[in-house]
Amino acid sequence: MNTSPLAFLKGHGTENDFVIVPDPDNVIDLPASAVARLCDRRAGIGGDGVLHAVRSAAHPEAKGMAGEAEWFMDYRNSDGSIAEMCGNGVRVFAAYLERAGLVEPGDLAVATRGGVKKVHLAKGGEVTVSMGRALLPEESVTVTVDGRSWPARNVNMGNPHAVAFVADLDHAGELRSVPPFAPSDVYPDGVNIEFVVDRGPGHVAMRVHERGAGETRSCGTGACAVAVAAARRDGVDPAVTGTPATYTVDLPGGTLVITEYPDGQIEMTGPAVIVAEGVIEPSLLTG
Numbered sequence: 001m002n003t004s005p006l007a008f009l010k011g012h013g014t015e016n017d018f019v020i021v022p023d024p025d026n027v028i029d030l031p032a033s034a035v036a037r038l039c040d041r042r043a044g045i046g047g048d049g050v051l052h053a054v055r056s057a058a059h060p061e062a063k064g065m066a067g068e069a070e071w072f073m074d075y076r077n078s079d080g081s082i083a084e085m086c087g088n089g090v091r092v093f094a095a096y097l098e099r100a101g102l103v104e105p106g107d108l109a110v111a112t113r114g115g116v117k118k119v120h121l122a123k124g125g126e127v128t129v130s131m132g133r134a135l136l137p138e139e140s141v142t143v144t145v146d147g148r149s150w151p152a153r154n155v156n157m158g159n160p161h162a163v164a165f166v167a168d169l170d171h172a173g174e175l176r177s178v179p180p181f182a183p184s185d186v187y188p189d190g191v192n193i194e195f196v197v198d199r200g201p202g203h204v205a206m207r208v209h210e211r212g213a214g215e216t217r218s219c220g221t222g223a224c225a226v227a228v229a230a231a232r233r234d235g236v237d238p239a240v241t242g243t244p245a246t247y248t249v250d251l252p253g254g255t256l257v258i259t260e261y262p263d264g265q266i267e268m269t270g271p272a273v274i275v276a277e278g279v280i281e282p283s284l285l286t287g
Contacts, residue, residue: 005279008038009096010045013088013127013272015217015253019047020096021280026058032080034285039078044284048216049086050076051093056111068116069109071097077212085114085158087220087268091127094119095272114158127272131157131221133264134228139186143193145173152181152193153229157266159211160191161225165233169197172207175215194222196230204230205250217253224266227258238262 006028009020019038021028030052039047052074056062062072073093075086090110097103097110098121105121118130135156143152143164148171152162162181166172172195173179179193190211196204206226208219227247231237236245238260246259256270 005281006285007277008045008280009099009274009277010047011051011092011095011272011274012253013091013218013220014251014256014270016086016088016219017047017217018049018051018089018092019045020051020053020092020274022053022096022100024053024055024058026054028052028285030074030076030285032076033287035076035080036078037284037287038280045280048078048210048213049083049089050078051089051096052076053093053096061113062111065111065116069111071102072111075112077210078214079212081212082113083159083212085112085117085221087129087131087157087222087224088218088270088272089220090117090119090129091220091268091270091272092274094121094127094129095125095274099274112158125271125273126269128267128269129220131224131266131268134225134260134266136228136232137186141181141183141186143179143181145171145179153232154186155225155228157221157224159221160187160189161194161222162187162191163194163196163226163229165196165198165229167197169195169205169207171195172209175207175209177209177214178211179209192219192222192225194219194226196226199248199250202246203248203250207252218251218256220256220268220270223249223251223256224258224268228260228266231260239264
């Protein structure tokens, strides 16, 4: 067991916050219980998730991507569960790599469980991530909160989303627990649920319950799913029109700009901030 203090950083993307654990050689044991303790906002460091920074070649899940991306974002939700992707997390992960001197501003690639993501680090803090293509499964669900029900669009951004358009964001309720949805077998591994209102042409606002984390201040893949769902609701499909579609998405923690291109590729642009760094006492990981 490692008894030496371990380095960490803290960062956020539109106030979706993360504990960053640098571990190039993948030697730190991070069971779910340790991740949950790190993310505890009273007894730990506090965060919506953990960004475990590992060289792709050193991680069994990322070795196959090592030729495309040197670094693997081993992402964990705040309850310790593993997630395929986190859009805000990728931006913060890239900001960490730059701060640590591991990459230069400009273009880079980051390996994730949702595939290799292309990232552009602009001078000044804005980060653009190529999020891949959205899948639109035919299955739909109904989401219910406090006696109100809405149909939700099924969107997969490498992780599952259910997007419901509502009249008022307060109708989403407290969002600490998972809003009931049916049929439940559409999302056997859980789902991120977004509640969306219109703010104007090409402009929406949202709240989200993130699988394994509860309500968060922002969700990057969720914002992408919302933009795609809003475009289809508005009768816009860039693959048909040949013209990119851009939506501004307001979240409790800030604003993201999402663009879907005719080839289906989706880009997300927003800030990424590193706010602190320090050391973790090993006892926090071991309980």
